[in-house]
Amino acid sequence: MRNCVNLRASFAFIGAMKRTEEDLRLINAFFLRLEQHDKLRAEERGALLDVIGPVERLPGGASLVRTGERPGASTLLLSGMASRFRLLSDGGRQIVAIHVAGDFVDLHSFLLKEMDHDVATLAPSAIARVRHEALEELTRNYPHATRLLWLLTLIDAAIMREWAVSLGRRTALERMAHFFCEIHLRLLAVGLDGNDTFELPISQVTLSDILGLSVVHTNKQLQDLRARELIVWNGSTVRLLDRERLMKLADFDDLYLHRRREPR
Amino acid sequence: MRNCVNLRASFAFIGAMKRTEEDLRLINAFFLRLEQHDKLRAEERGALLDVIGPVERLPGGASLVRTGERPGASTLLLSGMASRFRLLSDGGRQIVAIHVAGDFVDLHSFLLKEMDHDVATLAPSAIARVRHEALEELTRNYPHATRLLWLLTLIDAAIMREWAVSLGRRTALERMAHFFCEIHLRLLAVGLDGNDTFELPISQVTLSDILGLSVVHTNKQLQDLRARELIVWNGSTVRLLDRERLMKLADFDDLYLHRRREPR
DNA sequence: CGAAGTCTTGAAGAGCTTCAATACGCGTGG
DNA sequence: CCACGCGTATTGAAGCTCTTCAAGACTTCG
Numbered sequence: 001m002r003n004c005v006n007l008r009a010s011f012a013f014i015g016a017m018k019r020t021e022e023d024l025r026l027i028n029a030f031f032l033r034l035e036q037h038d039k040l041r042a043e044e045r046g047a048l049l050d051v052i053g054p055v056e057r058l059p060g061g062a063s064l065v066r067t068g069e070r071p072g073a074s075t076l077l078l079s080g081m082a083s084r085f086r087l088l089s090d091g092g093r094q095i096v097a098i099h100v101a102g103d104f105v106d107l108h109s110f111l112l113k114e115m116d117h118d119v120a121t122l123a124p125s126a127i128a129r130v131r132h133e134a135l136e137e138l139t140r141n142y143p144h145a146t147r148l149l150w151l152l153t154l155i156d157a158a159i160m161r162e163w164a165v166s167l168g169r170r171t172a173l174e175r176m177a178h179f180f181c182e183i184h185l186r187l188l189a190v191g192l193d194g195n196d197t198f199e200l201p202i203s204q205v206t207l208s209d210i211l212g213l214s215v216v217h218t219n220k221q222l223q224d225l226r227a228r229e230l231i232v233w234n235g236s237t238v239r240l241l242d243r244e245r246l247m248k249l250a251d252f253d254d255l256y257l258h259r260r261r262e263p264r
Numbered sequence: 265m266r267n268c269v270n271l272r273a274s275f276a277f278i279g280a281m282k283r284t285e286e287d288l289r290l291i292n293a294f295f296l297r298l299e300q301h302d303k304l305r306a307e308e309r310g311a312l313l314d315v316i317g318p319v320e321r322l323p324g325g326a327s328l329v330r331t332g333e334r335p336g337a338s339t340l341l342l343s344g345m346a347s348r349f350r351l352l353s354d355g356g357r358q359i360v361a362i363h364v365a366g367d368f369v370d371l372h373s374f375l376l377k378e379m380d381h382d383v384a385t386l387a388p389s390a391i392a393r394v395r396h397e398a399l400e401e402l403t404r405n406y407p408h409a410t411r412l413l414w415l416l417t418l419i420d421a422a423i424m425r426e427w428a429v430s431l432g433r434r435t436a437l438e439r440m441a442h443f444f445c446e447i448h449l450r451l452l453a454v455g456l457d458g459n460d461t462f463e464l465p466i467s468q469v470t471l472s473d474i475l476g477l478s479v480v481h482t483n484k485q486l487q488d489l490r491a492r493e494l495i496v497w498n499g500s501t502v503r504l505l506d507r508e509r510l511m512k513l514a515d516f517d518d519l520y521l522h523r524r525r526e527p528r
Numbered sequence: 529c530g531a532a533g534t535c536t537t538g539a540a541g542a543g544c545t546t547c548a549a550t551a552c553g554c555g556t557g558g
Numbered sequence: 559c560c561a562c563g564c565g566t567a568t569t570g571a572a573g574c575t576c577t578t579c580a581a582g583a584c585t586t587c588g
Contacts, residue, residue, distance in 0.1 A: 068519070086429045089515050094432040096425040108422075111415045111528050116422055116520040139411055143403045150414045151375045157421035158372075158380055160428060161360040165350045167431035168358040168476025172544075203566060212432025214545050219568060251353050255332070256380040264375050436576075467534065478577050483536065534585075542577070551568075558561080 023055040026078035026101075026126050029190050033102030034148055036189050037155075038264045044145040051138060052076060053129040060201070064119040064127070065106060071115065073129035075105045080125025081201055085209065086117045095210045096163070097156060098122075098183065102190040104152050110135050123201035147264050158256045167212050170251070172221045175211050177250035180231060184240060185254055196240040200233065287319040290342035290390050293454050297366030298412055300453050301419075302528045308409040315398040316340060321390050324465070328383040328391070329370060335379065337393035339369045344389025345465055349473065350381045359474045360427070361420060362386075362447065366454040368416050374399050387465035411528050422520045431476050434515070436485045439475050441514035444495060448504060449518055460504040464497065 019027070027049070034040060040048075055078060058064075064082065065071050075082075077099050084097040084106070096117060099105045106119050110132050121127075139146045159182070166175045183200065187193045208218040225231050230246045232239040240246055283291070291313070298304060304312075319342060322328075328346065329335050339346075341363050348361040348370070360381060363369045370383050374396050385391075403410045423446070430439045447464065451457045472482040489495050494510045496503040504510055 084425075086425070088429070088433055092433045094429040096428050108418045111411055112418050112422065112522050113526060113528070114519065114522065114524070116522070117425065136411075139407045143407070143410070146407070146410065147375055147400075147403055150417070153414070153418060153421065154372045154376050157417065157424060158376065160421060160424045161348075161350070161381065164360050164424060164428050164431055165352070165358040167428055169352055169356045204568095205566075215567090216546080216569085217544055220544095223568085255378065258376050258378065258380070260378070262377060264377070468536095469534075479535090480537090480578080481576055484576095487536090529588105531588090532586085534583100536583080537581085538579105540577100540579085543575085545572100545574075547570105547572085549569085552566080554564085554566100556562085556564105558559100 019055075026055055027052060027076075027128065029078050029102035030076055030104070032190050034152070035261070036259060037151055037261060038148055039261070040145070040148070044142055047138060047142050048145060051130050051134040053131065055126055055128050058121050058125050058127060060121055060123040060125070062121045062125075064121065065109070065115055066118050067115055069115050070113055071106070071109050071132075073131045074107045074110050074135065075119070076128045076130060077101060077103045077105050078126040078128060081122040082119060082125060083122050083206070083210075084117050084119050093209045094212060095206070096160065098210065100183070100186050100190065101192060103156075104130075104149065107149060107153050108156075122206065144264075151258075151264055155258050158258060162256045172211065172213055172217055173224055174250050175213075176207075176218070176221050176225060177230065177246050178252055179207075179210060180225075180238065180240065181243070181247050181250050181252040181254075182257070184238075184243070185257060185259070189259065196243055198238055199236055200238045201236050283319075290319055291316060291340075291392065293342050293366035294340055294368070296454050298416070299525070300523060301415055301525060302412055303525070304409070304412070308406055311402060311406050312409060315394050315402060317393040317395065319390055319392050322385050322388065324385055324387040324389070326385045326389075328385065329373070329379055330382050331379055333379050334377055335370070335373050335396075337395045338371045338374050338399070339383070340392045340394060341365060341367045341369050342390040342392060345386040346383060346389060347386050347470070347474075348381050348383050357473045358476060359470070360424065362474065364447070364450050364454065365456060367420075368394075368413070371413060371417050372420075386470065408528075415522075415528055419522050422522060426520045436475065436477055436481055437488055438514050439477075440471070440482070440485050440489060441494065441510050442516055443471075443474060444489075444502065444504065445507070445511050445514050445516040446521070448502075448507070449521060449523070453523065460507055462502055463500055464502045465500050 031040070031045065053073070064075050079101045082099040082105050083095045084099070085093055085095040087093055106115070109115055135149070162182070166178050170178060184193060184196065184198060187198045192198055204218050204222065205215050208215045211218060213221070222233070229241050230249070231241060295304070295309065317337070328339050343365045346363040346369050347359045348363070349357055349359040351357055370379070373379055426446070430442050434442060448457060448460065448462060451462045456462055468482050468486065469479050472479045475482060477485070486497070493505050494513070495505060
């Protein structure tokens with residue numbers, strides 16, 4: 001690979017970095033996510049790995065970056081959960097994305113430069129930063145890996161579109177069912193689902209800000225889903241009791257997640 | 265430029281193409297749009313121009329691509345207006361993006377491969393296709409131009425996020441005011457606004473599908489905006505009577521349009 | 529000239545928000 | 559250790575926002 005030396009040179013700290021087994025396991029979530037969509041060549045894996053900063057652990061509710069800031073790095077979420085949201089002048093809040101392990105949470109700040117929303121963890125999480133200079137170098141030397149990173153932002157956008165469809169045209173109940181279907185499939189992709197059961201470490205307040213509903217109504221619709229024996233959600237674990245019926249209720253079609261593995 | 269010959273070779277038809285003055289003027293909307301965000305070097309302009317297929321003219325309501333299809337090219341909108349939308353099983357429709365002259369309407373299909381929504385013109389429009397092979401070649405040889413194309417998709421996503429905020433947390437009136445503010449600034453960027461007056465060739469039905477409202481309610485909120493002497497909209501041209509007050513009503517902040525010109 | 533699309537208005541009712549109050553679990557400091 | 563505060567979940571009731579249904583006027587177009 002041309003310029004491989006340059007790449008290393010601009011991130012001397014990384015070259016020196018020893019990763020623990022545990023850190024490598026965490027970072028693997030990201031590769032799992034990428035390889036869900038296309039094959040990576042060994043040198044691409046290497047180049048990407050080189051670019052990932054040290055693993056950091058954060059508590060839930062930690063702010064990663066705020067509106068108006070110009071971060072010098074983007075954040076990879078390796079475990080836990082994070083949200084991106086806009087605060088409104090009337091005190092309201094709309095969550096515009098939920099991220100799970102393996103997601104490149106704010107990759108878009110690499111090119112947008114200035115943040116137009118906030119990012120925060122929703123639960124204790126492990127993250128790693130990737131400096132924007134390193135990403136730029138990557139775009140010069142690894143066009144295919146670049147396209148895959150671009151793809152990740154395109155899939156985020158596709159999810160965003162689906163949320164807009166939910167917010168604009170689905171009832172509260174359908175919307176909620178749709179969200180559970182989506183998060184289930186996204187966790188499945190990175191191996192965090194077992195038997196239609198997964199961890200969802202968020203409160204009903206957070207869910208309201210995802211669905212664009214009041215907390216009261218969120219609670220009532222949730223009871224409805226429970227009464228229909230579609231889901232169980234005590235504390236932090238969700239169990240989908242009848243995925244078929246849930247998907248039907250939500251009018252769910254997984255096309256927008258673009259899960260197919262193919263050359264990109 | 266390395267591989268410049270390859271690039272030409274793979275699009276022999278382009279090399280032979282003679283552009284009329286009018287076509288070049290139309291294509292310029294795209295460059296205007298790109299250069300709003302960063303400078304382009306002459307060779308990048310050339311490479312991009314080479315990749316743009318012949319200009320085609322379409323009537324309003326023409327379908328460009330449908331859900332489930334795998335287009336071999338992406339569409340540049342050079343004049344007119346287009347929308348991207350999802351059709352729901354109950355017959356409902358949610359528009360997830362509006363595009364104006366200079367927008368790369370479905371650039372995302374380059375990497376997503378399979379369309380998860382429909383695209384259609386809203387008015388008589390001029391378009392040009394860019395083949396995906398040509399885009400791939402571009403990603404290999406012009407990393408900076410690639411980043412700018414990526415940026416366009418990121419700004420589309422930023423707009424999408426803002427729409428989600430509107431759909432989730434703004435009232436019908438605020439939402440409508442917000443939309444008028446946005447479209448005004450976007451048309452301004454490509455020189456299609458004169459004195460807070462611009463063409464908006466869409467019906468109230470279409471506006472409803474943008475705002476996630478019923479036509480009846482859209483009509484009533486529109487009357488409200490008119491009664492407050494904020495906008496005039498007869499037939500096809502919109503005039504903003506008091507941009508300041510309109511922006512205040514909408515809680516509008518143009519940050520998400522990322523209009524600043526800077527190195528990307 | 530009829531058909532189809534658009535804009536408009538009124539009225540009834542569904543869906544959702546807001547307000548208010550209770551209960552529960554958790555961690556903290558007295 | 560318990561009291562307290564805080565965040566969370568829950569429930570009932572009132573009321574507002576928005577949808578749905580229905581109908582009329584207007585324009586465009588074949």
